[in-house]
Amino acid sequence: MTDSPVFREPLHVGRPNIGSxxxxxxxxxxxxxxxxxxxxxxxxxxxxxxxxxxxxxxxxxxxxxxxxxxxxxxxxxxxxxxxxxxxxxxxxxxxxxxxxxxxxxxxxxxxxxxxxxxxxxxxxxxxxxxxxxxxxxxxxxxxxxxxxxxxxxxxxxxxxxxxxxxxxxxxxxxxxxxxxxxxxxxxxxxxxxxxxxxxxxxxxxxxxxxxxxxxxxxxxxxxxxxxxxxxxxxxxxxxxxxxxxxxxVMDSLMEANRINHGRYEKGLDGLPGVWVRGQAEGERANHQYLVIEIDAAVAGIHRDEVHTALIAQNVLSRRYFHPSCHQVEPYLSDPARHAPHPLPHAEALAERVLALPTGTTVGPSEIDQVCDIIRRCVSARTPAR
Missing domain, CATH: 3.40.640.10 (Type I PLP-dependent aspartate aminotransferase-like (Major domain))
Incomplete structure (x- = not known):
């Protein structure tokens, strides 16, 4: 990684879209x-x-x-x-x-x-x-x-x-x-x-x-x-x-998100332990969120480490939704609200998913650079095969 961030201005998840x-x-x-x-x-x-x-x-x-x-x-x-x-x-x-x-x-x-x-x-x-x-x-x-x-x-x-x-x-x-x-x-x-x-x-x-x-x-x-x-x-x-x-402008926003989704899929294709979460096949999707999953056992690096590396490069990714609801207060320690018990699939997702910037303010070159940061993180840590 370079000493200075890749992006001079931060790339945000959920940056507002403005119409006319x-x-x-x-x-x-x-x-x-x-x-x-x-x-x-x-x-x-x-x-x-x-x-x-x-x-x-x-x-x-x-x-x-x-x-x-x-x-x-x-x-x-x-x-x-x-x-x-x-x-x-x-x-x-x-x-x-x-x-x-x-x-x-x-x-x-x-x-x-x-x-x-x-x-x-x-x-x-x-x-x-x-x-x-x-x-x-x-x-x-x-x-x-x-x-x-x-x-x-x-x-x-x-x-x-x-x-x-x-x-x-x-x-x-x-x-x-x-x-x-x-x-x-x-x-x-x-x-x-x-x-x-x-x-x-x-x-x-x-x-x-x-x-x-x-x-x-x-x-x-x-x-x-x-x-x-x-x-x-x-x-x-x-x-x-x-x-x-x-x-x-909803339709044009959805189209921009769809194009970004495809660009991320292409940019991360074949990267061990990393994939872009898809939408239901055959359905119309707004692609409002661009979410990847990182399987640490395969990628050799935990989602949080990739998140930290992206933040250092001014890519303000988000760990949606970490921790899961049942793992935070007031539910964690108040049996009257929720009797604590493991919910393994929710907990696993909360450890793997990461939302990346998308929307009309994110262009192809920015997406390519974000993918390059993730690739370098994973390539440096993926176990030899």
Missing amino acids: RARLTERLEGALDRLYLTNGPLVREFEERLAEVAGVDHCVAVCNATIGLQVAAKAAGIRGGDEVIVPAFTWVATAAALDWIGIVPVFCDADETTGNIDWTKVEALIGPRTRGIMGVHVFGRPCEVDELEEIAGRHGLPLLFDSAHAIGCTYKGRPVGGFGTAEVYSFHATKFVNSFEGGAIVTRDAEFAERCRELRNFGITSAGEIRSGGTNAKMNEAAAAMGLTSLE
């Missing part, structure tokens, strides 16, 4: 002219467009996806003290959103191939306090939806999906967004479609959507009556303006 600044400015000026700054016409337009993308009739925009998960759980009748089965291999926000409102996350192991919740392990975790199942489409690869819906239906449980990574993706040719009781998108700044900060609940169920709208606004009904408790989860017009602007 002119269109964004036009929308923001319209909101200012109307003096309607929150939960207004831009939010309604954003919801309509998102419903089209998701292939559903109902969308409820919210201020962020964490609040969206909480609103969706409440709308599904899940309350404090209830248990919800969640994957251990996910960003901690999935579990934290539930835990924050008193719902107990019960962690399920992962399928090492997909990274998603292992549906074959779910049923054994259903107990007398179980009131729901929450899947996560990890890195945009859809869960085994049919199997989860069958289990949830047989036990009379609501099935929710944290779809933060999966807007624009498909499962068996259908858009992610229309499965289970409801799904929740994220439009955080690091997502390839962003609204600065925001989220949305999408569903086919009109009654469920109406409950979400009430809960989003302090329990106030469309008639202006307060029918239940609620919170302030409304999206503002500036966020919706950015979301609409981002949606306009």
Whole structure:
């Protein structure tokens, strides 16, 4: 490695994609002219467009996806003290959103191939306090939806999906967004479609959507009556303006990500113990995350060492998701929240995966240089054959 970093400016995972600044400015000026700054016409337009993308009739925009998960759980009748089965291999926000409102996350192991919740392990975790199942489409690869819906239906449980990574993706040719009781998108700044900060609940169920709208606004009904408790989860017009602007270029962003994915695959092809995680065959994928796996036993080097070497070269890779949720506080040492037990597949993934920079700000030459850094790390340590 050279003494000075390969990259003068850092390459980030999740660096924001910006659509047309002119269109964004036009929308923001319209909101200012109307003096309607929150939960207004831009939010309604954003919801309509998102419903089209998701292939559903109902969308409820919210201020962020964490609040969206909480609103969706409440709308599904899940309350404090209830248990919800969640994957251990996910960003901690999935579990934290539930835990924050008193719902107990019960962690399920992962399928090492997909990274998603292992549906074959779910049923054994259903107990007398179980009131729901929450899947996560990890890195945009859809869960085994049919199997989860069958289990949830047989036990009379609501099935929710944290779809933060999966807007624009498909499962068996259908858009992610229309499965289970409801799904929740994220439009955080690091997502390839962003609204600065925001989220949305999408569903086919009109009654469920109406409950979400009430809960989003302090329990106030469309008639202006307060029918239940609620919170302030409304999206503002500036966020919706950015979301609409981002949606306009979603297809081109997905194409840029797809091209980057292929470039990384080519650049790392044949490297012992290193591979680029793929998406479901035959499905549309947004390739929002470029994730590699490093098998230390084959590569001769641990993922963390490669991560450190990349950081030294100004490549700000991310160890998604390390440690797994069940290995961090407050779940690690609080049996009331989670009885500790090994979840070997989630733990193995957490030791192997590494997210690399992608998106419109990363070009072919940068990808080639990132691959070269990884190749040099591995080549220096791969056991002789």
